[in-house]
Amino acid sequence: MMTRAEKMTGKSKHTLAFYTLLYICFFLMSSVIVNKNDDFVFMKGIEQFGSFTGWASFFVNNWGGRIIPQGILVLLLQLPGFVFTAVDAAMWVILLIYACRICDFGKRFDHRIETVLLAIGIFTLIPAAVLTGAVFWKCANIMYLWGTAGILVAIYPLVCQARNSSYTRKDLILAWIACIYTASFEQGAAFMSGALILLFLFNSFVKKHFDKHMMILTAAGIILTAFFYKLPGNALRSQIEVYGQMPKYDMYSAPDKLLWGLWYAVENTEQFMPLVFLALSGIVAYCAFRYRKEDKIFRLIGIVLFVYFGLCWIVRTGSVISGNAHPLGFIYTMITVDNVTFGLNLREALCETIHIAMYALLGASLLYLRPGKTNILPFITFFGGLATMTAIGFSPTIYASGARPQFLGDFFLLCTVFVSVCDAAEGSDFNYTVVTKNVNGEDVQYNEVTDHPGQEYNVHGR
């Protein structure tokens, strides 16, 4: 008979073996990444500018604010190739570990199964063109893969608080490191800052749990993001891309660029990942019928969303299979500003307004999959993911970057599905226990679902 300690040791050994195997798999995968294009330029960065500081000075003044990730790349490229491979494999493992922690599967699945499921999701649901551009090119990999891992690590302490659990000192230190790193990658930094703000506000005002450490972390995330964004190289790089990629780009106004970004986000995700929206609307409908049996409005919302995004899936998939535009495609067509037509077609405008309204309804519904429980995480990953893609409308490389900028959006939409599935899962082991202080200053615990007055649903009672 094994003692509890021996069992724990056995479990730890299995966990260690699993993650070692996972690391080896990613090491082998990362080893196929060879230097190409910009990688060669970064490799000779120190030689070209005399020193690392010389390179850094040139970079921030002439080529952008991504000084931390690309500075690390410059250093790594001075070392033997396997060093990059080793660090990259570690980043994959960190990404999966933190994604699983944030998705919070509870105890429904073994965490190893969760990790494998998520890895399979990344490599099957995210389009190959996106993966090739974003994670199989060193220069992009250190931003899209490492930056995405950085976002997850940076927001993790706040996610813990939102789930009524505590974070450790180690979590906080890692969050600070990740925050500094990610702030230097503008697309990831925007997501991170938005997520930090929303989570901090949610924890402070909805959960009534104000934490000064989190306030400082959030403020630092915003300030660092603004700092790196305002570095002179960013504006110069943008102008260079206008000359090199799209000379007419400055003809478009900011509202035009926002419309353009929305077109980019919606068209690309619906075309390449229509299943995601079908799944999310299905989860909303399932939860409405499962948990709100007497509530006609929520059930109606569920039906409307499922029908709308179900038809969207049929139209988008039908177009791909047949190779022709679907006769109902006009319902889901977004207005593109990059054309030479004038005026506005009323039908197109109406369809686009309904389209965006449906996205808003879907994202907002994810907040309240369970009655009486506000889950802000799928809300953040859903709108944040789409926002990172929309932001590309403000870059003259909207065409030149290809599918690469979709990585963050696709990944977080995938996370939204995982988070929502967990949230919707019947009989899950979510921790709804809130620890707070009573009027005498003593710690008290209550269940935010079962102990709230007027709450008809008991999550632990089923």
Next chain:
Amino acid sequence: MEKRTRELMVIGLIVIAACLLIFGLLVRYRQENTEVTVFAEEEFDKGDIEQTAFNIEAVNTGENGTLISGWFLIPGLTYEYYNYGNDRHDSGVYANMRLCLLNEGKVYVLPTKLEDRPDVTDVMDDGIDYRDCGFQSFVPPACSETMENGKIGFLTRDPDGNETLYIEE
């Protein structure tokens, strides 16, 4: 407030905010595409039309207004830059032009959209890719009289934001 009511209110507010945002964007988009802005001629620096090359290729009038299409460029005007990503010194054009109508000291700036015209680059054959030098401009019915009686001009903007008006002789 009952939780369910609060939940519905939050959902409703998010949907309304999204609708207002997209409505605002579309209204603004329509305005920029259809409305003519009027300025006094002296507000702009004048450029030498002889230094430009252009061609008005088609003028099509319909019920909703007139479409003018053609191309416009300033031969040889490029901007040098260093592309660190591929370690190359290069140069490129900057395309920012709006077609104008001039009448009685006023400049009517028309909604204009630019497009790629590789055929023009081929004809110019001076080693420069003029890329987005094609244009389509819209003249609303209210400006049709101005179009008949006035001159055509080209209002350009350089990367520093300086505007220059080139008036057809």
